[in-house]
Amino acid sequence: MDKIKAFLFDLDGVLVSTEYNHFLAWQRCAHSLDIAFTEKENERLKGVSRADSLKLILELGNKPISHSEFEALLKSKNDFYLESIQSLNQAHLLPGVLPLLIAAKNNGILLGVGSSSKNAHFILDKLDISQYFEVIIDGNGVKDPKPHPEVFLNGAKALGLHPSACLVFEDAASGIAAAKAGGFTAVGVGNPNIAALADIYLNDLTEFRVAQYA
Numbered sequence: 742m743d744k745i746k747a748f749l750f751d752l753d754g755v756l757v758s759t760e761y762n763h764f765l766a767w768q769r770c771a772h773s774l775d776i777a778f779t780e781k782e783n784e785r786l787k788g789v790s791r792a793d794s795l796k797l798i799l800e801l802g803n804k805p806i807s808h809s810e811f812e813a814l815l816k817s818k819n820d821f822y823l824e825s826i827q828s829l830n831q832a833h834l835l836p837g838v839l840p841l842l843i844a845a846k847n848n849g850i851l852l853g854v855g856s857s858s859k860n861a862h863f864i865l866d867k868l869d870i871s872q873y874f875e876v877i878i879d880g881n882g883v884k885d886p887k888p889h890p891e892v893f894l895n896g897a898k899a900l901g902l903h904p905s906a907c908l909v910f911e912d913a914a915s916g917i918a919a920a921k922a923g924g925f926t927a928v929g930v931g932n933p934n935i936a937a938l939a940d941i942y943l944n945d946l947t948e949f950r951v952a953q954y955a
């Protein structure tokens with residue numbers, strides 16, 4: 742294996758979790774239609790697209806709505822979500838993130854983010870960690886979503902490195918697949934379902950030892 746010179750991170754589920762923010766946004770939409778919606782119902786929405794999530798909620802409430810109402814609700818959901826992530830701050834970082842970023846910097850390792858989120862820059866600023874990253878590739882600059890490796894390949898290229906010199910940290914199967922397809926070493930984090938797919942698996946980032954790569 743080549744010497745590792747950079748770490749590339751997925752954002753949601755690795756550095757921060759905005760799952761609860763998505764839940765609150767869906768709950769506001771459901772309540773606006775008088776549909777009961779708790780974390781129990783929210784379980785069914787995990788990994789489901791925005792439009793399909795709304796269809797599920799409407800099924801739950803047995804509330805048929807018009808196409809234009811459907812489109813308006815999709816927009817409301819995103820607006821509610823954007824509103825709720827306004828209050829993110831460094832306390833919302835997942836365990837081990839900040840010590841890892843600091844240790845990596847102290848050891849001369851380059852850092853990047855490769856996220857499908859169009860809000861990645863905004864969220865990183867709110868978390869007050871943008872300054873740690875040499876490169877941030879978000880959903881705005883990428884043609885092919887994960888499991889295509891484009892987002893991570895763009896990150897490695899921007900750092901002037903071959904994928905074999907980069908670790909990719911991911912919590913989703915599609916992200917691990919993207920990393921492997923791109924020729925990266927894939928570190929799975931916090932999702933037991935991907936443990937067998939990843940090259941290295943960690944329950945959370947507190948288990949990661951930067952010194953191994955120094």
Ligand SMILES: [Mg+2]
Pocket residue numbers: 751752753754755911912913916
């Ligand atoms: Mg993720």
